[in-house]
Amino acid sequence: MKVALIGVGQAGGKITERLARFDADMGFGAVQGALAINSADADLQSLDIVDTQLIGADRVNGHGVGGDNELGTEVMQSDIQQVLGSLDGRVTSKSEAIFVVAGLGGGTGSGGAPVLVHHLQQVYDVPIYALGVLPGRNEGSLYQANAGRSLKTLLREADSTLLIDNDSWHEQGESVEGAFETINEKIAQRVGLLFASGEAIEGVGESVVDSSEVINTLRAGGVAVLGYATEIASEDSGENITTAMSVSRQALLTGTSLPDATTADSALLVIAGRPDAIPRKGVEKSRRWLEDETGGMQVRGGDFPLDSDRLGALVLLGGAERSDRIEAFMERAREATDAQETESTDHADQFADDRLENLF
Numbered sequence: 515m516k517v518a519l520i521g522v523g524q525a526g527g528k529i530t531e532r533l534a535r536f537d538a539d540m541g542f543g544a545v546q547g548a549l550a551i552n553s554a555d556a557d558l559q560s561l562d563i564v565d566t567q568l569i570g571a572d573r574v575n576g577h578g579v580g581g582d583n584e585l586g587t588e589v590m591q592s593d594i595q596q597v598l599g600s601l602d603g604r605v606t607s608k609s610e611a612i613f614v615v616a617g618l619g620g621g622t623g624s625g626g627a628p629v630l631v632h633h634l635q636q637v638y639d640v641p642i643y644a645l646g647v648l649p650g651r652n653e654g655s656l657y658q659a660n661a662g663r664s665l666k667t668l669l670r671e672a673d674s675t676l677l678i679d680n681d682s683w684h685e686q687g688e689s690v691e692g693a694f695e696t697i698n699e700k701i702a703q704r705v706g707l708l709f710a711s712g713e714a715i716e717g718v719g720e721s722v723v724d725s726s727e728v729i730n731t732l733r734a735g736g737v738a739v740l741g742y743a744t745e746i747a748s749e750d751s752g753e754n755i756t757t758a759m760s761v762s763r764q765a766l767l768t769g770t771s772l773p774d775a776t777t778a779d780s781a782l783l784v785i786a787g788r789p790d791a792i793p794r795k796g797v798e799k800s801r802r803w804l805e806d807e808t809g810g811m812q813v814r815g816g817d818f819p820l821d822s823d824r825l826g827a828l829v830l831l832g833g834a835e836r837s838d839r840i841e842a843f844m845e846r847a848r849e850a851t852d853a854q855e856t857e858s859t860d861h862a863d864q865f866a867d868d869r870l871e872n873l874f
């Protein structure tokens with residue numbers, strides 16, 4: 515799937531850069547253009563390979579919005595024409611989708627990403643997806659409250675919102691901050707493989723996954739979730755039937771970007787590995803298992819030919835917002851918003867009825 519990436523805010527920029535680098539290093543050619551937008555100049559300076567654009571200089575003078583996501587919304591809104599102008603040549607006629615990438619807990623990305631998605635929807639015919647990072651449980655109430663409003667607005671504006679929970683892809687005991695590098699690397703690899711599904715050059719055959727399968731899976735809208743797992747594979751495909759089952763199980767049950775999200779409206783299973791090591795029977799079995807596990811709907815599928823001694827399973831779920839994990843997060847966000855309102859009693863009544871309102 516040929517994509518254009520737009521990172522908003524610090525996390526958005528860093529993850530966009532990682533994705534662009536992974537795609538280039540692997541030679542996939544799925545990432546057609548990448549731009550990072552921020553109201554903090556220093557964050558943009560630390561990026562090497564993506565193009566950058568500063569917004570809100572007249573309001574915050576390049577210093578960021580300090581976690582104020584309403585200000586993040588405002589600065590994106592006031593500079594939207596320049597932002598859309600910079601996309602010329604980066605979003606091309608080849609682009610099959612645009613991904614807006616942001617950490618949802620901060621200010622610039624949290625507030626800016628939904629506005630940007632809204633405007634991109636007016637300009638482009640391709641699907642506009644969000645790739646959003648949810649704050650981990652221990653990240654503090656401002657982050658939780660910001661992310662709640664941002665997610666609510668993104669779900670309204672984007673064709674689908676792929677969520678990565680900051681608590682999911684790092685080692686036990688590692689702090690979230692310390693784990694950013696690990697998490698970003700995992701996002702780059704997993705989401706990078708998803709982008710490259712359908713772009714794989716070698717071994718083109720009937721069973722090879724096509725990018726339309728990804729787009730059709732995301733057509734369910736709402737929240738999307740990505741899972742991934744690999745194991746060393748045998749050279750003989752006949753010996754890899756249980757491996758295919760085992761990686762598929764792990765990808766869904768322990769390897770997703772949003773733990774415990776298994777109820778969905780659509781699903782895609784991509785099996786990656788050397789074409790002659792991919793067991794047809796094992797792939798069929800895994801697909802049937804995934805169908806049962808996710809509620810009985812038809813599971814799309816395909817191979818991703820990759821020169822590797824491992825067999826990997828990439829599971830994409832669409833319409834996964836009914837999961838307990840999302841409910842738990844939204845509850846956290848509501849509580850955080852309540853706590854903030856209690857602190858600023860002057861304004862308490864003003865917000866009382868509209869907890870987690872949309873950003874705009």
Ligand SMILES: Nc1nc2c(ncn2[C@@H]2O[C@H](COP(=O)(O)OP(=O)(O)OP(=O)(O)O)[C@@H](O)[C@H]2O)c(=O)[nH]1
Nearest residue numbers: 523524525578579580581617619620621622623649
């Ligand atoms: N996975 C991941 N999450 C990050 C990273 N950097 C920040 N975050 C998360 O993103 C949220 C904060 O968003 P940032 O992107 O830092 O903030 P911003 O959008 O630049 O907004 P301001 O700094 O307020 O202008 C928090 O939930 C952080 O935990 C990162 O490199 N990787």
